Amino acid sequence: MHVLILGGTTEARRLAELLHGTTGLRLTSSLAGRVASPRLPPGETRVGGFGGPDGLAGWLSEHMVDAVVDATHPFAGTISFNAAEAAAVTHVPLLALRRPGWVPVEGDRWHEAASLAEAARLLPALGRRVFLTTGRMGLAAFADLDDLWFLVRSVDAPEAPHPPRMEALLDRGPFTLDGERALLRRHRIDVVVTKDSGGAATAPKLSAAREAGLPVVVVRRPPVPEGVPVVADPESAAGWLCERLGQHFYPGR
Known part of the structure; x- marks a missing residue:
């Protein structure tokens, strides 16, 4: 099974750490390449854009991706909408991993x-x-x-x-x-x-x-594309993948 993480965030690296070493799982993390010396997650990595939604759809098909987790920065809006379009075209399950936003408290x-x-x-x-x-x-x-x-x-x-x-x-x-x-x-x-x-x-x-x-x-952060499920932490994302990929996927094993 092949999982693509659209990453570059702390949550994306944590998810890669949770999934790394899982039997029967190929893991690829994609980084935008906007930081000169990024902190690389475990597993395979690729750097750079895909060429819009059509390019991403082609990459998903060519590399036989079974699920995508969009764990990009909450303000990396373009890639999120490209991912939603590409996932819909290729019928690949897509999840958005988004850390919760900040909430003002008294004195702010x-x-x-x-x-x-x-x-x-x-x-x-x-x-x-x-x-x-x-x-x-x-x-x-x-x-x-x-x-x-x-x-x-x-x-x-x-x-x-x-x-x-x-x-x-x-x-x-x-x-x-x-x-x-x-x-x-x-x-x-x-x-x-x-x-x-x-x-x-x-x-x-x-x-x-x-x-x-x-x-x-x-x-304010941009919205997640309509219809894409959202979780707030890497552990929930790993659970979603386990449910989606079924018996072929056993996190940490």
């Missing part, structure tokens, strides 16, 4: 935005020194805000177009609450921008912003 000063462009429109009324934690992709949405200063944190160096007044901080989570507190103080941050990625690895920035009374612009 959240301002929700539907897109990076909307987040950029909100910023001038909220602060002047911005901690931008949406990654290096999509910085063009903030490129016209020349009155604001940005601290941009990403794994790899950002490329133009980006805000003209910007300092890049190359770092990879998980991050600590003490570290985030110190970062906000050191750079005199007065507003934070984040995507609703969910998970614990980057959540401390929200706690640090709450303690400091800072506004946070939270970009």
Whole structure:
């Protein structure tokens, strides 16, 4: 049996670890290739795009894939919809593995935005020194805000177009609450921008912003394609695969 994991996330690596070594299972993890030195999961890996839904459908057929788990980042919307279309064409079962989104608590000063462009429109009324934690992709949405200063944190160096007044901080989570507190103080941050990625690895920035009374612009995540079942953790994804692939599949054995 052949399982394809569309990965690049902590959850995808954890699922690969759960499945690795399972008797009778071929496991392939696909990475988008947007990070120069990704953390590779166990099992086979491939890097790069498929060429749209038709290319992915062809790959599923050529490699005789029995099930697909879309464990991509919650904001990697294009591949999710390509996967849904390809799975429908090839009749391959598809599951979405999505970590739960963050939920505001008492003391949070959240301002929700539907897109990076909307987040950029909100910023001038909220602060002047911005901690931008949406990654290096999509910085063009903030490129016209020349009155604001940005601290941009990403794994790899950002490329133009980006805000003209910007300092890049190359770092990879998980991050600590003490570290985030110190970062906000050191750079005199007065507003934070984040995507609703969910998970614990980057959540401390929200706690640090709450303690400091800072506004946070939270970009809402795109929806999962209609009709695709969703689970919240790798263990549930492994259980779904066991049910789908039946007697041919025994996780961990």
